[in-house]
Amino acid sequence: MPTHVIAMPSSWLARQAITTACIWSTASWVFCVHTHLHGQKHGLRAMLCLPCAALHFALLPYLVDSKSDPLSVLPTTGLLSFAAFKIIALVMSRGVLMHVPQQYWHFMAACCLPIIPEAAFAASRASKHTSAGSRQNSIHHEAASLLSRAACGMFACAALHIHWLPRLAVYWLYMFITCMFLGAATDCFALLTTVLLGMRLAPSFDRPYLSGSLTEFWSQRWNVTTTYLFRVMVYDPIVEQQLVAGQSSTAARPIESAEKCPQHTNSTAEHIGSSNGTGAVRQRARQAPALQQSLTLESSGQEEIQQLLQHAEDTKPDSVACSSQLTNRRSKGKPADASNVRRYVGLQMTFVVSAAWHLLMFFAMTGTFGWRWMWFFTAQGPLLLLESRVSKVAKAAGVRMPRVLAVLLTNMLLIVMADPLLIAPMVESGMVEGCFHQARMVVGVVLQQVA
16 A cells, blocks of 8 residues: 555656646747747648647547546646647637747746636637636735635535535535636646736636526636637637638728729728728818828928828718618628627537537546537537527516526536536546545645654
């Protein structure tokens, strides 16, 4: 028995050292490629970087041992997967690595660690889905969060010894302990990054047990890091209809629409193509006199500039009229319907990719394919759509559910779905018992060394 206790830490250290070396070396290579190409030559960048992401997934089965070291399976899988996802997003000119300072240590921290800087959220569609906790990420807050999660996890483990608890309550405690364990692990990385580099980070877990809806649970509270990565990799490209960010054809749409109005020039199309629509046209028209007064009369192109200003003023009514025509066309429903379809498809594909990733994780943890895990995550897309429809009907009818009741119902719904599809396969495979057995053994060794 003592020999087994001594051998386990050495094998754990060996696997973690190989994992760290793999992630660090591939991240360094991606940093060199990214800084050398400066965002150009997307095809070449893909050929040089995508093999690094593929290497992470290929080495995953060899860097985990679910029988002798089940506790480290989930962190190892997460570190390798997150780094691979960030590299894939970088190839698509999206994600975390596009919005961190082009400095080696900042880039390496953002790529190798399970963290998401606030700047990355602010530059993406996920900004409005970021939880309020990301604004409270001072060093003291992160240290307090780490200690509180560790304490809550210990109390939850102690509560499992209550024999009269119903099965659903026990499974809810399993999920709570998982949240505390993963949240504390990410807090350690966040605290280290904040102290050394001063980066402001978004929280990975923002009290998911307080979610008042499935949408709030998946988009704002549960594993925000994974949600962000899947959003920039899957959801945003589908909604934007472009794989690589920045190569949009949206600029051509206003010109195409303006060509249908024969009395308009290219400058009118530029007005219509602005992000503010008719308001931008009026604003530029109002700014024309002030801009004209601010121009120096000594400019060699004075007459040409005044002609341009006069043209902007003259085309104001036509621009507004054409903008109204475009708005009327959009109000017929076809563009809105197409946009809604893309959002629904993007949402469903996001959960399908998440299901495939969790299927890989289940295989790494148990050596078998957990198809029930796949069904659990795949079903979340239709459920979110149904919840959105019901919420709109209830809002139109003036029905508002109390927050406490919404939280209780959301927790109940999640645990009822997770019972047969998510937690039962883990219990049947022996993974849950193995994790608790190893945790008790590690605590016993630590207490013995302290004594």
